[in-house]
Amino acid sequence: MIASPAWNGRKYAVLGLARSGRATVNALLSAGAEVTAWDERSEARAPFEGRATLADPVEIDLTGFDGVVVSPGVPLNTHPIKPHADRFGVPVIGDIELFAQARGDLPPHRVVGITGTNGKSTTTALVHHILKTAGVPTTMGGNIGLPILEQEPLPEGGVYVLELSSYQIDLTFSLACEVAVLLNITPDHLDRYNGDFAAYAASKSRLFAMQTRGQNSIARFTDARSLGQFAEGSIASILEDVFKHRDIAASEQADWPSLQGPHNLENAAAAIEACDILGLTAERIREGLRTFPGLPHRMERVGEARDILYVNDSKATNTAAAAPALAAFDKIHWIVGGRAKEPGLGECEQYMGRVTAAYTIGEAGDGFAEALTPHCPVSRSGTLEKAIELASQVARPGETVLLSPACASFDQFRDFEDRGDQFRVLVHAITRSEGI
Structure with missing residues (x-):
């Protein structure tokens, strides 16, 4: 654990007790700081009962506090913690600070x-x-x-x-x-x-x-x-x-x-x-x-069947992030869609010559289908499972089935990792069924 004696005797509030929040409370307590901790989930608060004061920093007097430590997921532009802390002259910081x-x-x-x-x-x-x-x-x-x-x-x-x-x-x-x-x-x-x-x-x-x-x-x-x-x-x-x-x-x-x-x-x-x-x-x-072994969900080669390569690029949650994967392969069967962050094909459009066919999924599926129709054959698949099924039937040896959604995942999945993990499971089912 990384801690500093400079925190000893100081007062901090910690808002959000997921991974970084838990680590922050533990580090502050180990250094001798006085900590008020809060998370809306009772199960997240439970490990700190008796070790920290449990109270929502938005609802307490912050006089004398040295900082409010918030999770990066707290939107400072809309959440009330920032103006509340400002009233008391208390900085809102993160674990990196x-x-x-x-x-x-x-x-x-x-x-x-x-x-x-x-x-x-x-x-x-x-x-x-x-x-x-x-x-x-x-x-x-x-x-x-x-x-x-x-x-x-x-x-x-x-x-x-x-x-x-x-x-x-x-x-x-x-x-x-x-x-x-x-x-x-x-x-x-x-x-x-x-x-x-x-x-x-x-x-x-x-x-x-x-x-x-x-x-x-x-x-x-x-x-x-x-x-x-x-x-x-x-x-x-x-x-x-x-x-x-x-x-x-x-x-x-x-x-x-x-x-x-x-x-x-x-x-x-x-x-x-x-x-x-x-x-x-x-x-x-x-x-x-x-x-370098690479990272999961980033142009991750997850399997081959009949000389067709399956690539998991689920981390590509916008068009700028998906474009590099399109640039890296030829004869692509592109699985695209989810919750769009922007309209149109964006930076992906310049690589449409590499796309043999597209399979759209999720909330943005229809919008992508309309944008893609002038460039390549499009299947409005709806779900990832259906898209993989269709792509595996259409793709030919030497071609690539690429999940690079250019969208957020939250319409159909927990997060981009969940989307990529499900893609991997579905691909492995294909490779097993073909005895690969």
């Missing part, structure tokens, strides 16, 4: 912070894998893996690799990353920013603004030029230039089986630059790229 406050009490280390609309998880896991393969003490957290406060401190020389969503950055004020990475910015989660894309982009770029002189930032040239929020004296690297200067060629991507497609080339460039800054040799980095 607490980690930032605890850094001074940890063994000497470095932090890589990675944000962006798409590619965060893959790049975070890739940097972590390259470091681990090279023998560097490392762990990953933030928006991936275990909550960071739940993890054990790294020994001296360790590197914490953090995936950071805009929601987490909104709750963070003092995290000065030795290496900060912004992969890309495209419209997403705009409901949390009242439809204002500029506000969403500004949230992402605050990862750079928190840095100090001599720390390193990595971004695409177009984003770097438009953001203009780099800390004075920080050292900027441009993603587009990485393969020109780091003794690793873009053509080597063929040797990285879990990093195919144009988007993964960009993810790899970010990881290469970050690891070069951290002092790894090109050979060490190259070995990590070659052995």
Whole structure:
């Protein structure tokens, strides 16, 4: 567990007791803080009975509190906790801010912070894998893996690799990353920013603004030029230039089986630059790229039958995220739909020449069917099960059945993981029935 003696004797309220909230309460209590904790679910509150005060921070006097720690899932633009805390001059923060406050009490280390609309998880896991393969003490957290406060401190020389969503950055004020990475910015989660894309982009770029002189930032040239929020004296690297200067060629991507497609080339460039800054040799980095196993639900190859490849890209919850998968394969039977985040095909339209047929599902199924009809044959399948059944009947050897929905999952599934898991189960049923 990561905790700080600086929290001893201080007062905090914690709103939301899912994974990061539970870890936060435990870390604060272990450091000697006085904690008020709350979650609407009684079962989430139960483990803290007798250990913390159980009360909704929205309904109590916050005089004397040092912070209200909220889950990243709490929408600050609509939830009453922010104006309530503001009345008492109490900051609303997240667990990443607490980690930032605890850094001074940890063994000497470095932090890589990675944000962006798409590619965060893959790049975070890739940097972590390259470091681990090279023998560097490392762990990953933030928006991936275990909550960071739940993890054990790294020994001296360790590197914490953090995936950071805009929601987490909104709750963070003092995290000065030795290496900060912004992969890309495209419209997403705009409901949390009242439809204002500029506000969403500004949230992402605050990862750079928190840095100090001599720390390193990595971004695409177009984003770097438009953001203009780099800390004075920080050292900027441009993603587009990485393969020109780091003794690793873009053509080597063929040797990285879990990093195919144009988007993964960009993810790899970010990881290469970050690891070069951290002092790894090109050979060490190259070995990590070659052995990276990939992540579930991100262009995950889940099976083959009759020389037809089945790919689970359920994490693609908007058109910008789905487009790279379309760019990575040919002769695609595309399963698309769910709860749409935007109208139309967006960035996917440029790759329609790679799509042999489409199978639409979920709430957005009819809208996608209309948009796709000028480009390819379309089956209005409705459900994932029906889409896979039809696609497996139509697809021919050498073709790919791709689940890359370009939509959120909540109309028919618990989350994108549930959608991807069900796709995997259905594919395995096909491969078993064909004796593969």
